[in-house]
Amino acid sequence: MNTDWPAVARQLHEKGYASLPHLLSDALCESLKQGYAAPHGYRKTVVMERHRFGLGEYKYFHYPLPAALQTVREEVYPHLVPVANAWMEVLHLPDRFPASLDALLEQCRAHDQHKATPLILKYGAGGFNTLHQDLYGEVYFPLQLVFFLSAAGSDYTGGEFVLTQQTPRAQSKAIVLTPDKGDMLIFTTNFRPVKGSKGYYRASMRHGVSEVHRGERYTLGVIFHDAVS
Numbered sequence: 001m002n003t004d005w006p007a008v009a010r011q012l013h014e015k016g017y018a019s020l021p022h023l024l025s026d027a028l029c030e031s032l033k034q035g036y037a038a039p040h041g042y043r044k045t046v047v048m049e050r051h052r053f054g055l056g057e058y059k060y061f062h063y064p065l066p067a068a069l070q071t072v073r074e075e076v077y078p079h080l081v082p083v084a085n086a087w088m089e090v091l092h093l094p095d096r097f098p099a100s101l102d103a104l105l106e107q108c109r110a111h112d113q114h115k116a117t118p119l120i121l122k123y124g125a126g127g128f129n130t131l132h133q134d135l136y137g138e139v140y141f142p143l144q145l146v147f148f149l150s151a152a153g154s155d156y157t158g159g160e161f162v163l164t165q166q167t168p169r170a171q172s173k174a175i176v177l178t179p180d181k182g183d184m185l186i187f188t189t190n191f192r193p194v195k196g197s198k199g200y201y202r203a204s205m206r207h208g209v210s211e212v213h214r215g216e217r218y219t220l221g222v223i224f225h226d227a228v229s
């Protein structure tokens with residue numbers, strides 16, 4: 001991966017998200033989408049409207065993850081640890097995250113979080129994903145990834161990636177992003193520090209997907225902590 005990680009870290013500190021173009025080849029995007037229809041490889045399918053999560057469907061992978069996905073999860077994680085730890089420090093929180101993904105997953109297992117969380121999401125026309133945070137237990141990592149497997153504007157229209165940031169005593173600010181096919185977006189899972197006049201305060205972040213107007217939209221989500229169920 002030929003990434004300028006210091007520049008990514010600066011963006012994450014400044015905005016709480018960073019977009020990295022052309023991380024996945026077209027062929028890999030296509031094979032991940034094709035794999036969605038396969039009967040094996042996944043531990044759970046969620047029909048979003050049944051839980052009022054939105055309209056669409058997603059599938060959690062089971063362990064062992066597909067090799068490319070395992071590699072990305074393992075290789076990106078250590079670059080995000082310094083950012084996550086700096087956030088905890090300026091917010092005066094005791095949590096510190098270990099240097100390797102293995103060590104984080106060991107902490108997860110100690111809290112009964114054994115299940116893989118990476119997932120593929122699929123939305124058709126009218127599909128959407130309500131604003132949420134992907135917390136699956138007591139152990140959480142405050143940053144996660146989403147890979148865009150479909151081309152905005154041609155494979156689908158609408159379906160923007162939406163982040164909201166809520167600061168104390170204010171309404172929510174919306175950030176709307178439309179990355180390209182193959183891009184990777186790093187974003188805040190639950191909260192991040194924002195600098196105010198009296199030091200840093202906690203801004204709560206949520207994410208979701210606006211309504212898809214036309215076509216089909218697939219994404220691959222990579223959450224670093226594992227889930228209880």
Ligand SMILES: O=C(O)CCC(=O)C(=O)O
Pocket residue numbers: 121129134145146161207208209218219220221222
């Ligand atoms: O489909 C999207 O862009 C959002 C996916 C999502 O919620 C996630 O990866 O956690």
Ligand SMILES: [Fe+2]
Pocket residue numbers: 132133134207221
């Ligand atoms: Fe999510």
